[in-house]
Amino acid sequence: MEIQEGCVISPGRVNLLGEHVDYNEGVVLPAAIDRSVKIQFTRRRDHLVHLSALDLDQQCSFSLFDLDRKVDSSGNTLPVWALYPAGVLWMLQQRGYPVYGFNASYRSDIPIGAGLSSSAAVEVGFGIVCQVLGGWQIDSLTLARICQAAEIEYAGVNCGLMDQFACASGVPDHLLMFDTRTYESRPIPLPQDTTLVIADSTIRRSLINSAYNDRRRDCDTAVKYYQTIYPRIHSLRDLSPAQFQAHAHHLPDVVRQHTSHVVGEIERVNRAIKYLDAGEAEPFGQLMFETHQSLRDLYEVSCRELDILVELAQSFDGCLGARLTGAGFGGCTINLVRKDRVDDFIEFIKTAYQRETGLQANIFRTHPSRGASLKSSSAYRTVIPAIPQVHAIDTRDLSKTFVTRQGFWRRQTKSTVAVDGISFHVEKGELFGLLGPNGAGKTTTVKMLSTLLLPTSGSISIFGRDILRDTNEIRKNIGFTFGGARGLYGRLSAVDNLRYFAELYAMPPDLTRKRIPELLEIVGLDGRGGDRVETFSSGMQQRLHLARALLHDPELIFLDEPTVGIDPVGARELRTTIKQLIGRGKTILLTTHYMAEADELCDRIAIIKKGHIIALDTPASLKRQISEDSVIEIKVESVNLPLVQNTLAKLGNRAVISYSENLFVKGIRITTPQSGAVIELLSPLLTSNIIQNLEVRNQTLEDVYISLIKGNTE
């Protein structure tokens, strides 16, 4: 089932051990926590993404086609907070995953900048949103890697993989052992009778990125040095403590110090895993204290407030381990506390920290939680208000009656109802088909929607604007073409035609100069712009019509029989162009007599007859509506029809036969749910005939159309 809306919950993470080893291919021990980003989303039919960051009270809209440029819908640079979700969308596009427009509002209870990976939670959360809306799935590791790449390449933050992996892969009540080299992972239970407590120092450091990058560079320097001695070393993960010690004196002081932490931390994690597997909480906690010491003295990423928090925790009976978590320089400590001492611990740290620093720490217990996932949409509706959706087209009870008067002395009035109370809507980004026989009211409907005719009754709104009140505003936002060669100045060149219509749409000259060659290329008329339109073929004129309709970059385009009179190659090219337009987020209303064209292009189709809509659904559903039977079409030179009928009578009413013939060929058409049985029964009868063609196919849109139009008549 295609999901159109929902709520994704994406947790933050805390790392218990293995700090600053993820970019050295070490093993880490993070856990997803029960603080999370909650994203409420609704699918859009266009190419836009509208984000509301409720905590920041900021909003931002951007086009999926502008992700490369990092600009919003108004052309302004994306705000920093939007780079994280936008980066994920961009990276998914780069990797070939289909990404669709959506509205999303989100809020988070993960403290920002506290080392609990609020940005990774946002990235992974939006990755899940894209998966859900796109109807595709990837494993959590792939998702994490995409999110990491997005943060590095799009947001410009150099980060390891641990944060995104923990947010994506968390397991309730478990830590994750994650090998950042092999990407192997396994959950390890949190020691029994212990609880994790996070203490937020409330200190935030702004230079964390540069310090982080410095340390990554130092690690690289060390690797390069040790590779000269141990060529098989690929990262600090490969360097044993003994090897490090043997040559450490050759390294610059700072590099040596930093490398010492990494090598020691990798070794500590190895020990920690053994303790955790054995359920030994105390020695594991001791390693946490050691890690903090190393981060403070060797890696130099702590700060006074964090040190105070750890020292206080160390002095508390019942706290088994404590250390700073995250990149450092501020943020939080993670504490492993005996369950029965948690409340006292929190109270103690709060009071003592305030006494020591004058600051109020934000201290809360947390539980290892599940990774990012889709929740039911209703769960958070009360928390996050739904975003109202505006349709591209909305018609209600739309009618049009033409009144003509004839005669000179005795005037006679004749009324013709062209459209009779139709209601439908077209969503943004949708390609909506309007099918029907000649005189059904298609063109009248299109002309009413495109402001060229006034409805006799009913209402039309285009992008939420009333067609009677906001006519001129609507005209700026729509483009239209009507089938045939009319609508161009034949004695002018293609470029002159486009220049003229650009003027009618008040396009700035610079934009016109830029846009015309682009459009001529899009419609395949590049190189012919200077030629008079009267020398163009029908197909070329039709494509020029399309270029004209697109000139002012309208959001909504009406195409009234755009392929009429065009040869098959030209028609196919035009259909390709139409698909590209939909890909670029345009909304299109198409009328056509070619059912295959409608089937190929349209998201939904309305069949209109005598001014009434007699069917409206997706092409697939329309086909299902009439029947799921197969159609067998056999063309033979001669046939004994009564014999065929008698033979198939065995199937009862499960085979409906129709017959047609001309001078050269006889045609039998059988509609049946049992095509195999029919062919088996007919085979002996047909062996003596020359079968010119035998085709078994599903119902086509044309079958549906004919059935509905004829059925409605009868």
Added chain:
Amino acid sequence: MKRNLSLFIRQMDVQLRMRTLNLYSLLLWFIQPIVFSAVGMILSKAAGNATPDLVYTVIGGGIMGMWSGLVFTSTYDIRSDRREGTLELIVGSPTSLRKIESIRTFTNVAAGTISLVAAFLVAVLIYKFSLAQADILSAILSLLVILFGLWCMGVFLANLMVWSRLSTSIVEFIEMPVALLAGFMYPISILPTWMQEISSIFPIRWGLETLREAIQGTDLNEITLAKWGISIGISLIIYLLSRLLDRRVHDLIRVTGELSSI
């Protein structure tokens, strides 16, 4: 302002290339005045005049050519737009049809002055008509008053022609009566009184009178000023009337579906 100027230039360019600068239109602008002038001279001679009245024949022929050209081109424009489907595109754009029609009519009127210039040249070069007595300033001002009157009438008629296909025929039908009533080729004073009264509603009539007076050397006087005032006043009334009709016409054509009817 910049935007309007840009639209003005582009619309004039399209108008001239599509509708005006073709062989048929050029013949209309040149041949028609010659024919009218020739007929005028023949009639003048037939009436027993020793020398033809060049003001009423040659210049009158030029004005006649302008008027016919304006009516013909305007009706042709609308018919073509209907036939070619461009009328719908123009109406469906954010630029008002009135603006387009105003520029088109201006283009047609400006092109029509070719007739008048041709007629003047014929009068001066071939018939050796002397402009020595003429009050050139008054003549130029009178000409401008005539052009303004023609433009206002053109905008009004274009509006009418957009309204309905039938209007186009009506406009063609009034081409000759207006020419006769406005006294293009003879003094209004020869018309019966009731016709003179009707002719007073045409702004061109007053402009033509002052043009002839200026060419014949009548000094600028209060009567001239009054005639200019009347001509400009009537022209403005016609223009305002077309402004008032504009919205109604815009709605009506969208009710009747006349935009694309051929």
